[in-house]
Amino acid sequence: MGSVGFGDYTAVAETWGQADAAACARRRAFDLVFVSMCPAVSDRAMLEKYLSCSRAFLCIMAFAGRRERQAAEAVRAALGLERRAVVPDDAFCMANLLYALGYEYKYECSIFAASCTEEMTADEARGLLAKTIMRQERMPSAVGALVCEDGVREAVDRYVSENCRDGVLNNTVENRHGRFLVPV
DSSP: OEEEEETTEEEEEOOTTTSOHHHHHHHTOEEEEEEESOTTOOSHHHHHHHHHHEEEEEEEEEEEEEEEEHHHHHHHHHTTOOOOOOOTTSHHHHHHHHHHTTOTTSSEEEEEEEEEEEEEEHHHHHHHHHHHHHHHHHSTTOSSOOOOHHHHHHHHHHHHHHHOBTTEEEEEEEEEEEEEEEEO
16 A cells, blocks of 8 residues: 655555455545546446545546547448447446435536547557457447457558558547546
8 A cells, every 4th residue: 555645634545456445434534535537436336335435525537428539430430340339437327326326416527528649659559459449349338249350450450551650640539527526
């Protein structure tokens, strides 16, 4: 467990797997539990664990809606794959879970857009795009049948070859984030 103290505050940086959730819950150990972009908060039981560890606030940051990498979407289209469904760790799912737990009007929520451009070498792009698409197609929420890994790699190679400039692929990433502040 890593911790840093400053003044009357101590920040603890550890993974959920490292935390002793039962001990934290018994003590309501923290004034603030901050969870950012964590796929572990995808069901009611996990949300309840986080809530139980805080004596004051839970702050959650999660994707809100589609996460689009321009390059991955172009390769998916070339393969004839449909757009992906929203995944369970989405902020809108979080809002429903909070509602089910009785927090319907007791939390603050904001949704904001984010956009950036990733620069990757051709080799980095090939690895990331192939891995991303294969992971998406193995997810139970994916639309359509599983795809052939060789077919994905061929489509990725073609896309990277056509879109790299001076050995670099610029990939636009667009998404929205949801931020929840829940008084406990």
